[in-house]
Amino acid sequence: MAKEIYFRLQESEQSFPQLAEQYSQGPEARTGGLIGPVGLSNAHPKLAQLILNSEPGQLMPPTQIKDVWVIVRLEKFLPAQLDEPMRQRLLNELFASWLNEQLKQPL
Template sequence: MTAVLKVGQRTITAEEIIPLLARYQLLPQLVRELLVDEAIASVECSPEELDAACEQIFLRHQLELPEARQNWLKSQGQTLELFRANTLRSFKLEKFKQTTWGPKLESYFLTRKGQLDRVIYSLIRTQDPGIAQELYFRIQEGEQSLAELAAEYSQGPEAQTGGLIGPVELTVPAPPLARMLSVSKPGQLWPPTRLGEWFVIVRLEKFLPVQLDDGVRQRLLNELFNGWLQEQLAQLGAPDSPDSTPTASQ
């Protein structure tokens, strides 16, 4: 048996690697990364592109001097050669995402926009329908502000913020509440509505429509890539791993 690794007093043989990966639930991640390697094998990266990508990472970490870069690489447990190899893989992976799904991104964005839009809203929740109705009338008549009443009566964590919640994406609130907010106009106050065990008073404060900026583009590219990767794993009959994103970036 061929020894391939020594950990403490234990020597790991080649025959033990796969069973150990399976036991510690690392095999799915290995399969995932191998699929990525296969997908990006034909993606080209010029020496100039690799140099620029490495330089960008160094500058991101404010590493301008060679000595500082060497110390940082050492702290990361990397040699310069390994760093460049990892950067090359990250660059090729991002290029693969852009080439494969970049042209589809705008249409995908339109299908996801309703979930990515954000809202700021105020909420009072109570389990007593009578109190909910009384508080609603007080707000409606201008006797007291929603913030004052939320701080005194609301039975959730929003009491600490005067009922104010957000900004959050519309996927965060419970679906019935999200539907109410999605059809609201800023300033619209909803009368007490039963949501599960609660009676809630809701007011939309601000609607923040999502824009297809660089951050959103990257998020959607990652979603499309991860969806594709899950399909590839399913075809192989491989189990999912907890982390769905290959660990290739610096």
């Protein structure tokens, strides 16, 4: 089924949002197939690799990730920016990491 959907997309028989609404089994079915923006570090490694190897607008062939088949089209790549929310997120992650290390040390 994934290959058939892929070929429909390649031939422009149906749009990505139409097919996502019809066949997606996750929340992306309600968003026209769109997910994100999501940091690559939060994605499955196989999915992150697909994204890193694609260009915006490029349709990637069906790929199995665990027990799910995905068809990926990168809409836009947003490079990370060190704005205030990102700065705070990094500080929180560093603090949590430091705290975990402190809790592991014997008294």
